[in-house]
Amino acid sequence: MTEVAERPQAAVPEHATIEKVAIVISKGSLEGIYPGLIMANGARMEGIEADVFFTFFGLDAIRKDRSASIKVATVGNPGMHIPSLIGVVPGMSWLATKMMARKMEKLDIPPVPEFIELIADSGAHLYACKATVDMFGLTMDDFVPQVEKVLTVGEFYELSGGGEIIFT
Amino acid sequence: MKRRIVILGGGTGGTLTANRLRRRFEPDEAEIHVVDRDDRHLYQPGLLFVPFGLADPDEIVRPRRRQLHGGIEFHESDVESVDLDAGRVHLGDGTALPYDVLVVATGARLLPEETEGLTGEGWLERVFTFYDLEGATALREALARFEGGRLVVNIADMPIKCPVAPIEFTFLADWFLREKGVRAKTELVLSTPLDGCFTKPIASKHLTHLLVEKDVELVTEFSAGEVDGAGGKLVSYDGREVPFDLLVTVPLHGGAAYVGRSPGLGDALDFVPTDPHTLQAAAKENVFALGDAADIPTSKAGSVTHFEGELLEGNVARFFAGDELEASFDGHTNCFVETGFHKALLIDFNYETEPLPGRFPTALGPLPLLRESRLNHLGKLMFQWFYWHALLPGREIPGVGAAMPTAGKQRAA
């Protein structure tokens, strides 16, 4: 009978920590923007490097003229649990946004402009997507001062090397 | 010939009238001027929510100028008096503003000093009103600290703006105190000079029923002559006493002070006697009044002002054309009554018809009348959006015309 050699055990990998994240924010609604911001802030609170990349309607969060008026989508948004026919009524989105803003304030979640400042002050880097910037005819002047530069998608990949990319 | 229309008051009535008239007349047909002493347009229905932390004071104030369309001149100034014969308004800085037509839209002002002791000891400490921003904000602090006792809501005397507001306040207080866990330690009392909680009998019955359900003591026919802030009691003219730990009062109301300084314009309370169907002032044919400033037999409510707007616009035009005025204002009033616990009741009525059950604005609703519902509560909250975006710009609210709809109403057999 042949002796079966003991197979060497593969080393069990140590629980790896995340050192760096790149978060993409692509939507312009309140519920589309906040997850990315909370993840960026959460990363910084854990000492994780964070780059935040705003693209398409996500640019609204960093636009001087729009970041304070981000609204909740009440139409075609099953997560809201109100029928779209009601969501369409003028004033509904405004009301839903007000109610959500009130709840967030109670939980110490800042409104978008303040949150952007907080995240930047904590050392996260904020960028705008060149393709979208060109499409909407924007310039750095349209953005809040916390935005560092406009990046192409290639530059974004370079920056995210070695880290995790989170798409929201 | 270019006419000049001067509108006194840049609140609800003044703004919607200015915006309607600006759309009606070309710039070379009429100049439109609005005069108000400040640039802070307050959404008054929001005041009800401020004491309970449901609205922030800065959420409900916007610049007056921003609510006025282009081509309307805004004067931030006091009004000294109106010279009806000369057709001139005398402003606080001494200048004069002549007019071809004057619209009085300066609303009603609070007169807390007219009730003995009200602004004396205890004022803004245990005695409050939520009818102005300062009072509502101070009351918020007091309610946050309230741990039980006798909370009395009182109406000094009629007329007041929004007769349902004190009742709504009482309902919301019941809800707020329950949420806070101190309702069992609180006696809630509503005291009113009326013989019922509301001016109209069927609505009064429904509202009284809710008051009883919520364990509120109703004291009727109580005209508060004196407030003893130190001793914590209200004393009526006929000697009855209502003790309190916290008093929320609706003070006496009067018209704007300049009305009293303008001979012939106003009555003893400084309101402007006005034809209830044409909105023309009794004082002079080229003077009109709308909103709380006018002395007509409706409740003083923003909805009335909105419904008056369409007719007023038409009558100013008819007046300029020399035509007979249309006498069609029916006193239409419409009101969401917050009843607490995320519900509200809706009442809709006019000069002839009191609030009736049924559905609004059509027989199919969607809003139930004289019945609590969450949809009505949502309607009340969303109304703020309509106020800034539809009512003030002088537009109609979709589905709700100026005349009271009869469609959904159930009359007694």
Place this chain on the structure above:
Amino acid sequence: MTTTLIADAPVDVDAEGFMTDPHQWNEKIARAIARDNGIPELTDRHWLVVRFMRDRYLQTGTAPSIRALGKESGVPVKELYELFPKGPAKLAAKIGGIPKPHGCI
């Protein structure tokens, strides 16, 4: 939870080294925890933040959010991250002898 020795005093800590009983804390312990976590010396600014966190926790039962910390401690967010590089909310709590904060903000 285990009991360990920090600055020669017995202290109850959880698996990550956060104290589970705030009342066992003293300044010597704080300095020791700081040294063990990459902050060799606590300046006045560090102490301002640590005391603010500890006071707020003892008063309200929860640690302040990073937002509250930035707005109310007197030390702005930027400086907070310079003083406590790997996450001020957690590190200042650890040094302040209060349990690990459980918030997302």
